[in-house]
Amino acid sequence: xxxxxxxxxxxxxxxxxxxxxxxxxxxxxxxxxxxxxxxxxxxxxxxxxxxxxxxxxxxxxxxxxxxxxxxxxxxxxxxxxxxxxxxxxxxxxxxxxxxxxxxxxxxxxxxxxxxxxxxxxxxxxxxxxxxxxxxxxxxxxxxxxxxxxxxxxxxxxxxxxxxxxxxxxxxxxxxxxxxxxxxxxxxxxxxxxxxxxxxxxxxxxxxxxxxxxxxxxxxxxxxxxxxxxxxxxxxxxxxxxxxxx
Amino acid sequence: xxxxxxxxxxxxxxxxxxxxxxxxxxxxxxxxxxxxxxxxxxxxxxxxxxxxxxxxxxxxxxxxxxxxxxxxxxxxxxxxxxxxxxxxxxxxxxxxxxxxxxxxxxxxxxxxxxxxxxxxxxxxxxxxxxxxxxxxxxxxxxxxxxxxxxxxxxxxxxxxxxxxxxxxxxxxxxxxxxxxxxxxxxxxxxxxxxxxxxxxxxxxxxxxxxxxxxxxxxxxxxxxxxxxxxxxxxxxxxxxxxxxxxxxxxxxxxxxxxxxxxxx
Numbered sequence: 001x002x003x004x005x006x007x008x009x010x011x012x013x014x015x016x017x018x019x020x021x022x023x024x025x026x027x028x029x030x031x032x033x034x035x036x037x038x039x040x041x042x043x044x045x046x047x048x049x050x051x052x053x054x055x056x057x058x059x060x061x062x063x064x065x066x067x068x069x070x071x072x073x074x075x076x077x078x079x080x081x082x083x084x085x086x087x088x089x090x091x092x093x094x095x096x097x098x099x100x101x102x103x104x105x106x107x108x109x110x111x112x113x114x115x116x117x118x119x120x121x122x123x124x125x126x127x128x129x130x131x132x133x134x135x136x137x138x139x140x141x142x143x144x145x146x147x148x149x150x151x152x153x154x155x156x157x158x159x160x161x162x163x164x165x166x167x168x169x170x171x172x173x174x175x176x177x178x179x180x181x182x183x184x185x186x187x188x189x190x191x192x193x194x195x196x197x198x199x200x201x202x203x204x205x206x207x208x209x210x211x212x213x214x215x216x217x218x219x220x221x222x223x224x225x226x227x228x229x230x231x232x233x234x235x236x237x238x239x240x241x242x243x244x245x
Numbered sequence: 246x247x248x249x250x251x252x253x254x255x256x257x258x259x260x261x262x263x264x265x266x267x268x269x270x271x272x273x274x275x276x277x278x279x280x281x282x283x284x285x286x287x288x289x290x291x292x293x294x295x296x297x298x299x300x301x302x303x304x305x306x307x308x309x310x311x312x313x314x315x316x317x318x319x320x321x322x323x324x325x326x327x328x329x330x331x332x333x334x335x336x337x338x339x340x341x342x343x344x345x346x347x348x349x350x351x352x353x354x355x356x357x358x359x360x361x362x363x364x365x366x367x368x369x370x371x372x373x374x375x376x377x378x379x380x381x382x383x384x385x386x387x388x389x390x391x392x393x394x395x396x397x398x399x400x401x402x403x404x405x406x407x408x409x410x411x412x413x414x415x416x417x418x419x420x421x422x423x424x425x426x427x428x429x430x431x432x433x434x435x436x437x438x439x440x441x442x443x444x445x446x447x448x449x450x451x452x453x454x455x456x457x458x459x460x461x462x463x464x465x466x467x468x469x470x471x472x473x474x475x476x477x478x479x480x481x482x483x484x485x486x487x488x489x490x491x492x493x494x495x496x497x498x499x500x501x502x503x504x505x506x507x508x509x
Binding site for chain 1: 258261262265266269273340341342343344345346347348417418419420421424503504506507
């Protein structure tokens with residue numbers, strides 16, 4: 001894979017097999033050995049290929065259920081692809097309503113665990129720990145388990161970890177849709193600052209202003225197909241036309 | 246595959262993360278309860294009291310240093326059970342770790358087993374104190390005691406392999422936990438944990454080769470209590486068991502584990 005690329009996807013596709021009966025016990029499987037479950041195939045992503053260079057900010061738009069989140073999960077390595085190859089250079093972070101956090105752990109422990117999973121050394125986490133806590137405005141709840149947090153507090157913590165710990169490649173799935181107005185403002189401000197500089201970003205959003213403002217190139221998807229990948233204006237035009245029908 | 250796996254696990258950065266995860270896991274397990282760490286220490290003692298009463302006082306087996314005999318057997322056994330029964334649902338409970346990043350799932354397993362190793366370590370220190378200072382029929386320490394390290398490593402690999410297999414089957418069949426529970430009690434009663442070894446061997450000839458835990462317990466007693474080197478044939482046999490199970494576990498992790506995020 002060429003050095004300047006962050007993501008290279010070749011002919012990737014994803015098909016989900018959704019079985020109609022629940023064949024998820026040993027008993028059930030044994031009794032129905034010769035009567036395999038009828039599985040419905042859902043082609044969530046049809047074969048597509050593309051390349052994303054390091055440092056690019058890519059928009060991903062399309063109507064609900066068109067496969068945006070599936071594509072993002074595939075690229076982040078959360079789901080395996082049914083066909084094709086995905087090559088990734090660097091650590092990845094997928095963020096939608098928060099980064100992965102355990103509700104059984106305290107905010108402090110979650111900060112350490114998540115940041116470590118994102119590839120930071122413990123020493124480095126010590127350095128940014130206060131920044132994360134202050135940004136999330138959770139100073140007095142540092143040693144509280146996050147299951148006692150409100151959903152807004154959890155979202156703030158997740159966002160703060162993502163902002164401060166980061167990863168080489170960020171997949172941001174509707175991050176501006178959570179939190180109150182003040183938090184959204186803060187998120188936008190961070191986005192404008194140096195946070196994403198030098199990182200590769202894939203931004204999923206339904207807010208065309210955001211897409212227009214930040215994305216160098218944009219992908220437009222419909223029914224699991226990558227219809228268009230290129231000029232942001234053109235992608236947005238296609239999306240708006242699709243919504244108009 | 247195996248080579249890259251060891252290379253990854255040996256990376257100091259990864260080691261640091263494994264240690265962090267293991268410590269948090271250990272804390273979660275023991276500090277959440279009112280009894281705290283005391284429970285980790287108390288549990289084997291209470292088990293020993295029960296089995297001592299049943300097998301030494303009621304059934305009168307007359308095994309020398311029976312409390313110590315039970316002690317070493319039980320702590321090895323408990324490590325195996327905690328690392329297998331306790332991890333069947335690991336891909337579900339630890340989903341938050343791999344759902345948002347491309348973290349290697351193997352780290353989740355290794356860190357959980359490391360946390361169990363911390364627990365085992367405390368129990369083992371207790372055993373050493375008990376055996377060398379309290380046990381009246383003790384034969385004292387010897388250099389053969391050092392053999393416990395490779396024996397434990399084999400147990401660790403064996404548990405890791407079993408844990409990988411069980412937790413990946415869990416993705417497809419949730420009731421594997423019930424099936425495993427029956428299998429575990431089967432293994433428990435067919436391991437020479439509280440029987441006299443000669444009785445065990447007479448009644449079930451060659452079974453020490455059929456049950457890898459039996460071999461590990463037998464060898465641990467030889468090196469800790471009998472001032473003898475381990476039975477090398479048994480040791481080699483158990484190593485083979487451990488490696489085959491680990492290989493199968495890694496195969497399943499690649500095959501099924503990659504789908505954990507969408508199935509669980």
